[in-house]
Amino acid sequence: MPSKCVWALGSANEEHYHDNEWGVPLHDEQKLFEFLVLEGAQAGLSWRTILDKREAYRAAFDHFDPVKVAGYDHKKLASLLQNPGIVRNRLKIQSAVANAQAFLKVQQEFGGFDSYIWSFVDSEPRQNHWLQHSQLPAYTPESERMSKALQKRGFKFVGKTICYAYMQAVGMVNDHTVDCFRYSQLTAGKTP
Secondary structure, X not given: OOOOOHHHHOOHHHHHHHHHOOOOOOOXXXXXXXXXXXXXXXXXXXXXXHHHHHHHHHHHOHHHOHHHHHOOOHHHHHHHHOOXXXXXXXXXXXXXXXXXXXXXXXXXXXXXXXXHHHHHHOOOOEEOOOOOHHHOOOOOHHHHHHHXXXXXXOOOOOOHHHHHHHHHHOOOEEOOOOOOHHHHHHHOOOOO
């Protein structure tokens, strides 16, 4: 069995996510919005909790269609608060709607959320070289800058730590440890 990041060994969902998604450069608008919602929902919780609820989130949030989510009304918000498949936190649910609205504005202004968000790393993934998982930072100057910029645009649940987790998730940074089999694949630009 190939060596992999230690956090990926906790569950089948974590391992699958690690092996197939984490750190892979992502440019699909709807997927970028999905991770924005999921990372915000994860605040104060484990990523494993969110991964285990991911399919329920997709169903509850119209497969993360930002146009649909931006139009959610009070009735839809009330139904989401009753949905046991997601994290039933009023502020996090409301933030998904606010973030969808802000996301659409960024798309209009910049011709896509992808070009805007990737500008925080000059459109190139950062290739880090960590020997151990304990070396990974909680945030970086780039994630701090991203956080401030997103907050100014009306995004919620986008603190510097959440933004760094987002950067890891969508491949803006490669934080696989150097002994992980995915590290060399991603530094070479290969995806599974």
